[in-house]
Structures are given as C-alpha cells and as structure tokens.
Amino acid sequence: xxxxxxxxxxxxxxxALIGVGALALSACSGGSGGSxxxxxxxxxxxxxxxxxxxxxIITTLETLAGHQCKAAADAAPxxxxxISGTQWDQQLQLLASQDGLSDMQMAAGTPALMSEFIDGGxxxxxxxxxxxxxxxxxxxxxxxxxxxxxxxxxxxYALPTEFNIEGFWYNKELLADNGVEVPETWDDxxxxxxxxxxxxxQPFATAGKDGWPVTRLVGDYIFRTLGADALxxxxxxxxxxxxxxxxxxxxxxxxxxTAGYFGDAVGSIDYNASMNLFLTGKxxxxxxxxxxxxxxxxxxxxxxxVDNVGFARFPxxxxxxxxxxxxxxxxxxxxxxxxxxxxxxxxxxxxxxxEGYGDTALNDSGVVSGFVVDNPPTDLPxxxxxxxxxxxxxxxxxxxxxxxxxxxxxxxxxNNGAGLANGSLSGEEFMKLVQAANDEG
Amino acid sequence: MHKVLGDKRAILVLLGPALLVYSLVMLVxxxxxxxxxxxxxxxxxxxxxxxxxxxAKFFQDPAAWNAIxxxxxxxxxxxxLQVIVGYLLSLMYVFWLRKGSGIIRTIVFFPVxxxxxxxxxxxxxxxxxxxxxxxxxxxxxxxxxxNLDWFGTPDASFWVIIAMDLWRSMGxxxxxxxxxxxxxxxxxxxxxxxxGASGWKLIRTIVLPLSLPVLLxxxxxxxxxxxxxxxxxxxxxxxxxxNATTPLTLYMxxxxxxxxxxxxxxTIALMLTILCLLFTVFIFRSTRRDxxxx
Numbered sequence: 001x002x003x004x005x006x007x008x009x010x011x012x013x014x015x016a017l018i019g020v021g022a023l024a025l026s027a028c029s030g031g032s033g034g035s036x037x038x039x040x041x042x043x044x045x046x047x048x049x050x051x052x053x054x055x056x057i058i059t060t061l062e063t064l065a066g067h068q069c070k071a072a073a074d075a076a077p078x079x080x081x082x083i084s085g086t087q088w089d090q091q092l093q094l095l096a097s098q099d100g101l102s103d104m105q106m107a108a109g110t111p112a113l114m115s116e117f118i119d120g121g122x123x124x125x126x127x128x129x130x131x132x133x134x135x136x137x138x139x140x141x142x143x144x145x146x147x148x149x150x151x152x153x154x155x156x157y158a159l160p161t162e163f164n165i166e167g168f169w170y171n172k173e174l175l176a177d178n179g180v181e182v183p184e185t186w187d188d189x190x191x192x193x194x195x196x197x198x199x200x201x202q203p204f205a206t207a208g209k210d211g212w213p214v215t216r217l218v219g220d221y222i223f224r225t226l227g228a229d230a231l232x233x234x235x236x237x238x239x240x241x242x243x244x245x246x247x248x249x250x251x252x253x254x255x256x257x258t259a260g261y262f263g264d265a266v267g268s269i270d271y272n273a274s275m276n277l278f279l280t281g282k283x284x285x286x287x288x289x290x291x292x293x294x295x296x297x298x299x300x301x302x303x304x305x306v307d308n309v310g311f312a313r314f315p316x317x318x319x320x321x322x323x324x325x326x327x328x329x330x331x332x333x334x335x336x337x338x339x340x341x342x343x344x345x346x347x348x349x350x351x352x353x354x355e356g357y358g359d360t361a362l363n364d365s366g367v368v369s370g371f372v373v374d375n376p377p378t379d380l381p382x383x384x385x386x387x388x389x390x391x392x393x394x395x396x397x398x399x400x401x402x403x404x405x406x407x408x409x410x411x412x413x414x415n416n417g418a419g420l421a422n423g424s425l426s427g428e429e430f431m432k433l434v435q436a437a438n439d440e441g
Numbered sequence: 442m443h444k445v446l447g448d449k450r451a452i453l454v455l456l457g458p459a460l461l462v463y464s465l466v467m468l469v470x471x472x473x474x475x476x477x478x479x480x481x482x483x484x485x486x487x488x489x490x491x492x493x494x495x496x497a498k499f500f501q502d503p504a505a506w507n508a509i510x511x512x513x514x515x516x517x518x519x520x521x522l523q524v525i526v527g528y529l530l531s532l533m534y535v536f537w538l539r540k541g542s543g544i545i546r547t548i549v550f551f552p553v554x555x556x557x558x559x560x561x562x563x564x565x566x567x568x569x570x571x572x573x574x575x576x577x578x579x580x581x582x583x584x585x586x587x588n589l590d591w592f593g594t595p596d597a598s599f600w601v602i603i604a605m606d607l608w609r610s611m612g613x614x615x616x617x618x619x620x621x622x623x624x625x626x627x628x629x630x631x632x633x634x635x636x637g638a639s640g641w642k643l644i645r646t647i648v649l650p651l652s653l654p655v656l657l658x659x660x661x662x663x664x665x666x667x668x669x670x671x672x673x674x675x676x677x678x679x680x681x682x683x684n685a686t687t688p689l690t691l692y693m694x695x696x697x698x699x700x701x702x703x704x705x706x707x708t709i710a711l712m713l714t715i716l717c718l719l720f721t722v723f724i725f726r727s728t729r730r731d732x733x734x735x
Binding site: 089090093094096097098113116117119120122208263264265266267268269273276277406407408411412415416418419422424425433436440 | 483484485486487498503569570571572588590592593594595680681682683684695696698699700701702
C-alpha cells in the first residue's frame with residue numbers, strides 16, 4: 001500500500017508534465033487557426049482581409065472609418081491584412097477550414113469555391129442582413145443581379161465593391177501615330193497588332209504570369225463566335241471545350257502569341273508589370289477590367305496621360321453569333337462577411353459601408369462600385385466618365401471564361417494561360433487540359 | 442546513472458514529453474492523412490467515403506504521371522550532379538588546396554546558409570527576360586544570342602532549377618564528403634604513392650573505395666531531399682510554365698489546398714512516401730552489399 005502511494009506520488013509530476021505539455025500543444029493548435037487576420041465575434045475589432053493588389057477597398061474602408069463609419073469604428077476599430085492575389089483562393093480555403101476567416105474579406109475568385117463556402121455555412125447571407133438593417137436598396141440592381149447569378153441560389157452573399165466592364169484599353173496617341181483605327185472586329189485587331197509590331201510598338205501588354213488576362217481573351221472570343229450562352233453549355237455538359245468551334249477561340253489567341261504580339265517573355269510579366277508597360281507607353285493595347293481606372297487616374301503611375309487612354313469593347317468576330325454589345329462585366333472580387341463572426345459590431349460596419357461605399361469609392365479612387373451613388377463628383381476624369389456611360393448604355397453583359405468552371409479547371413486554365421500567350425501551347429492542347437479538369441467535377 | 446536509466450518511471454518522465462510531442466505533431470497527422478486517402482471532399486464541404494477511387498484516379502491521371510516523371514528526372518539528375526560536384530570539390534580541398542582550402546570551403550558553403558526564397562529571387566533576376574533583361578540574357582545578347590525566356594520554356598526552366606539547387610547545395614556535399622576524405626589515413630595514401638599510384642589511379646584504387654560509406658550516405662541524403670523538393674520549385678517557377686516543372690509535392694499541395702480535394706491530395710502524398718521508401722530501401726540494400734564485399 002505504501003509503495004503504491006509512493007509510486008503514485010512519484011508518477012504525479014510526470015503526469016502533470018505530460019498534461020501541461022498537452023495543454024500547451026492544444027493551445028498552440030487552437031491559436032494557429034486564428035493566426036493572421038482571423039478573429040471572432042465580439043472581439044472589439046472589425047477585421048478585413050484583402051488582396052495585396054487591390055488597394056481600393058482598404059483605402060475606401062479607411063476613409064469611411066473617419067466619416068460615415070466613425071461610430072462603428074469607435075466601437076470596433078478597423079484592422080486589415082493582405083495576401084497576394086495569386087494565392088488567394090488557396091489561403092481562403094485554409095482559413096475557412098480552420099474557422100480563421102476575418103469579419104469581412106474579399107470573396108473567393110472562383111465562384112464554384114464560393115458555392116462550397118455557402119453550402120458549408122461559412123458565408124453570411126447578406127440579403128437578410130441588409131434587409132434587417134434597412135439598407136437593401138443601397139445596391140445597384142444590375143450589380144446585385146450579377147453577384148446573385150455567380151453563386152446560384154438567388155440570395156446575396158457578397159457586396160459588389162466594384163462593378164466592372166472589361167475590354168481593350170488603348171493608348172490613343174500610339175494608335176494615331178501608327179495610323180491604326182480602333183478595332184471593331186477581331187481581324188481589325190490582328191491587323192492593328194501586326195501594323196504596330198512592324199512599327200516597333202508592342203501591341204499588347206499582358207500579365208501572362210497571372211494567366212487570367214490571357215484566358216479572358218479566349219472566353220470573350222467564344223462569346224463572340226458562339227453567343228452569350230456558350231460557356232453555360234459547357235458547364236451544363238451540353239458542349240465540350242474540345243469541340244472544334246471552342247478550340248478555334250484558343251487557337252485565335254495562341255496565334256497572337258506565336259506572332260509575338262504579347263511581347264518578349266510574356267510568362268514573366270505579372271499584373272503590376274503589365275500595368276506599368278501600358279502606363280509608360282510601351283504597349284498599345286491592354287485588356288483589363290475597369291477597376292484599373294484607379295491606376296489610370298493616378299498621375300504618378302500613368303505617364304501617358306489620363307485623357308490618352310481610350311476604351312474599346314472586345315471586337316466582334318465576323319460571322320459569329322455574339323455581338324460587340326455584349327460587354328464582359330463582373331463585380332471584380334466582391335467582399336463577403338464570415339457567418340461565424342457576424343455580430344452587432346460587424347452589422348454596424350455593414351450598414352455604414354452600404355450607405356457610404358458608393359460615394360467614397362467613386363470620389364476618392366474613381367472606382368465605379370455596385371453601390372448607389374448619391375453625390376457623384378462633378379469633375380470625373382474623361383475615361384471614368386466614358387466607363388460610366390459604357391455601363392449605362394451596354395444592352396447586355398457576359399461573364400468570363402472560368403466563371404462557371406471548377407476550382408481545379410480554373411487553376412489549370414490560368415496556369416496555362418502563359419503557354420497560350422507565348423505560343424508554346426496550341427489551342428487544342430490548352431482546351432484538352434481545361435476540359436479534363438472540368439470533367440473531374 | 443545506470444540506476445536512473447534502469448528505472449521505468451524515470452524513462453517515462455524523460456521520454457514522455459518528447460514522445461507526446463512526436464505523436465501529436467507527426468504520427469497523428471500521418472494516420473489522419475492515411476484515413477483521407479479513401480475519402481472525397483474537404484473540411485468545408487465535409488467528407489464522404491469513396492473506397493479506392495482516389496487510387497484509381499491517380500493511376501489514370503496524366504498530370505500525376507507528369508509530376509512523377511518530373512520528380513524522378515529532377516531527383517536523379519540533381520543527386521548525380523550534387524554528389525559528383527561535391528566529391529570533386531572535396532578532392533580539390535584535400536589534394537590540391539590542402540591546408541589553404543578554408544577560405545574556398547567557406548565561399549562554396551556560403552549559399553547553403555542563404556534562405557531558399559532569397560536564392561530563388563536572385564536566380565529569377567539573373568535569368569529574367571522581361572520586363573527588365575537579366576544579366577544572363579544580357580550576356581547572351583553580347584554573344585549575339587536571342588533574349589531567351591528561361592521561365593517560359595519547360596526545358597530551360599528545368600535547367601535553371603537544377604543550376605540553382607546545385608549552386609545552393611554543392612557546398613554542403615563538398616563538406617560532408619571532405620569529412621570522409623580527411624578520415625583516410627595519410628600513411629595509406631603515402632604508401633600507395635610509394636608503390637607508384639598517383640593521380641587517377643590513386644583516387645580509383647585507394648580514395649574511392651575508402652570513402653564509399655560516406656559517399657553512399659550522401660546519395661541517400663540527396664535522393665531523399667530531391668524527391669521531396671518543394672520550396673525551391675515554388676519560389677523559382679511555381680511549377681510553371683503550365684505544369685512543366687510541377688513535382689509530386691507541389692501537385693499534392695495544389696490538389697489539397699487550391700483545388701480543395703483533400704482525399705486525392707492525401708493519396709498523392711502516400712504515393713510520394715512509397716516512392717521515397719522504395720528508393721531508400723534500394724540504396725540501403727546496395728550499401729549493405731558493398732560493405733560485405735569489402
């Protein structure tokens with residue numbers, strides 16, 4: 001008996017030590033889930049996680065924190081963190097699976113992934129939340145329907161912090177100097193590129209490293225030749241990307257690549273480098289969304305002059321079913337709220353964001369958002385004005401190439417965009433890769 | 442001391458915490474991952490049992506085979522180069538530079554201590570083709586060559602990765618093998634010299650057989666490190682262009698965390714483990730045979 005007690009006494013420190021060790025470890029593992037910017041409900045702060053490349057949202061939030069959102073910011077100050085856009089979906093999945101999402105963050109770039117978040121109950125249903133706060137009328141209907149269309153089930157899960165149209169921005173001076181008209185058809189565009197290249201001007205600035213600026217061209221070409229529902233058919237399984245009429249689109253883009261119209265080593269050019277190429281007058285055309293207006297309007301970055309930037313719709317393809325009037329539109333990467341973190345503090349922020357975002361983004365950054373604008377600035381730069389008119393006048397819109405693809409197909413498509421742009425991958429090879437990833441489901 | 446180590450409770454106290462930490466951070470995730478290989482899904486959507494579908498998928502997945510092929514090509518070429526260049530360097534330290542090799546050893550070893558990402562950035566700049574032209578392309582330009590897009594062509598990017606990893610690791614293998622060479626008794630080499638062996642003959646008949654054990658451990662080190670390559674590839678090419686330089690590790694990482702398929706990702710991880718195991722067993726067996734021969 002005495003030996004047993006003694007043994008137990010001697011064992012006690014060992015057990016205690018192991019217990020402390022286990023506690024320390026579990027504390028570590030619990031902490032790692034919420035590391036970075038993650039935070040919970042009622043923690044006295046309002047955390048935002050964004051992509052490093054997007055400075056508009058955080059700038060706007062900071063401005064709002066000093067004005068419309070002052071009360072909310074006093075109760076729960078804004079804290080922010082950012083991650084590179086190239087890693088975005090990956091990081092977001094990890095954070096979501098560890099319950100480490102911030103109060104508010106940019107949504108997943110792949111709509112299919114957002115649907116997973118929605119099914120998993122990670123994302124706040126904003127339709128109800130905005131209704132409860134009495135601010136559901138603060139969204140522009142067109143933008144609201146675009147966000148809803150992206151994620152299926154008819155409710156609103158993200159706020160349109162941008163409302164963009166995409167197309168070819170061009171350097172007016174470079175085109176005029178080389179006698180190039182603004183292209184209306186794809187053949188015009190190819191001819192223009194050829195003329196410019198012969199004159200020693202790089203026709204296109206393209207971020208091949210990011211991939212999507214290249215694959216957008218493939219998607220747009222498909223919409224122009226096969227009509228606005230062409231990619232829906234692929235998503236529904238009624239058509240395949242490997243069908244010859246779809247391959248033709250990738251081939252058309254690959255031909256631009258083979259001809260060298262995207263410039264040297266396009267696979268090494270990232271988003272910022274491509275923006276820089278265009279804004280320093282080294283390239284004539286730049287396919288990009290209207291979110292880039294913030295850069296165009298920044299005199300430090302824009303060396304070619306704000307009024308020197310023109311906008312052309314993605315050209316028609318002769319004999320195609322689609323029309324040049326179907327403008328590729330999107331809500332950029334909208335922002336979502338984490339369901340788990342939604343509390344009164346977040347609600348106060350949501351309310352004042354809905355009320356003030358439209359005015360602040362347009363006045364301060366020149367970004368057209370999907371929020372209602374009450375006090376439009378009187379002295380908008382001409383390019384921004386042109387975009388606003390374009391949005392108002394566009395009869396209909398189309399999504400982008402990967403909008404309805406699986407996360408894997410989206411990743412494969414964007415990873416191989418550079419191959420198309422430098423001519424090392426044929427249209428058929430590219431489409432085969434993407435279709436195979438889509439088939440996995 | 443013997444009394445303390447003979448006491449089971451003392452052993453428990455001494456080993457317990459370490460064993461606990463080891464089990465928690467190593468064994469639990471390994472078992473967990475094995476469990477995922479027969480599941481489909483991810484933590485957001487939940488998991489469903491799908492039998493051996495992941496394994497069937499693996500053997501029919503061309504991207505997986507490309508990744509295996511790249512991994513093997515990379516591991517074999519880099520291991521050969523690392524060990525050969527390391528061995529040549531160590532021979533140079535011992536027989537040519539002798540006592541004065543200290544400074545050269547330090548310089549060659551230096552890249553080993555640099556962080557991978559820093560070295561990768563350095564090599565990205567060295568081989569850059571756009572927006573600015575890097576030193577390598579400038580040099581080729583002077584020789585009349587074209588501006589080569591190193592990271593846009595699969596073969597070229599493969600060799601840049603090899604060059605970078607060789608530069609980064611040859612100093613380590615040189616020092617490892619140098620330690621083995623220094624252990625060879627001087628009088629043995631001296632007597633071989635007196636017997637008329639010199640140069641290549643001396644190395645082939647005396648130095649090489651005597652440094653075989655350390656040479657084999659270098660090969661095991663190297664093959665296991667290179668089969669599991671991840672950081673250098675991610676930092677330098679991120680698996681591109683396309684998926685031309687995607688090793689199994691990166692494919693596994695992307696499948697799990699970018700494509701949200703934890704089950705299939707775990708299957709790829711298991712396959713990689715088996716691959717590493719096969720190589721290690723193969724090399725261990727040949728080691729044993731060589732040692733008994735001696």
